[in-house]
Amino acid sequence: MSFYIDSSEMRVLEQNFGKVSGDVLKRTDEVLKKGAQNVKEELAADAATSRHFRALAGAMSYDSDYRPGQAAYEVGPDKNRRGGSLGNVYYFGTSRGGGTGDIDKPLRTEGPKLEQNLADLAEQFGRQL
Known part of the structure; x- marks a missing residue:
């Protein structure tokens, strides 16, 4: 369970022009x-408010995932950190409960801002052509 935010549209712009x-x-x-930092902080803040899953808050992280000509980030609970293994239960639940976390909420919050910032950046570089 993780978020993947990539910059493929900027790469296409670069290739096209x-x-x-x-x-x-x-x-x-x-x-x-x-x-990615904003998504991570919101995931952690949401988990911290949970009575049963607050230990998950400290396990939130993000990693960069670079590829030729592309920057991307993966955001979510890190199972190698204390409390990180609770992520699947918190977000998806089991037959005994859980599933109370909203994994999409941070993307609904940050997505429009991120899209606008990328569009502004594309426009800025487009003016340089």
């Missing part, structure tokens, strides 16, 4: 990293 500044990937990464 071929003249986009060399720092488009760096700037895209900055926008995505901020979005």
Whole structure:
């Protein structure tokens, strides 16, 4: 269970125009990293309010996932951290309960802001052509 936010649209823009500044990937990464941080913080805050799953809050993290010409982040509970194994129960439940966490809430909150920030960045680099 994790979120995957990628920058494929910026990569397409770069490929299509071929003249986009060399720092488009760096700037895209900055926008995505901020979005990943916001998603992580909201996931942690939501888990911290749970009576039974508050230990999960400290297990929230994000990792960068770079590929040639693309920056991406994976956000969610880290099973290697204390409380991280509670993530599946908190978000998806078992036959004995759980499933009370809303894994999509942070994306509903951050998604529109992230899209707007990426669109603004694309527009900024588009003006440079």
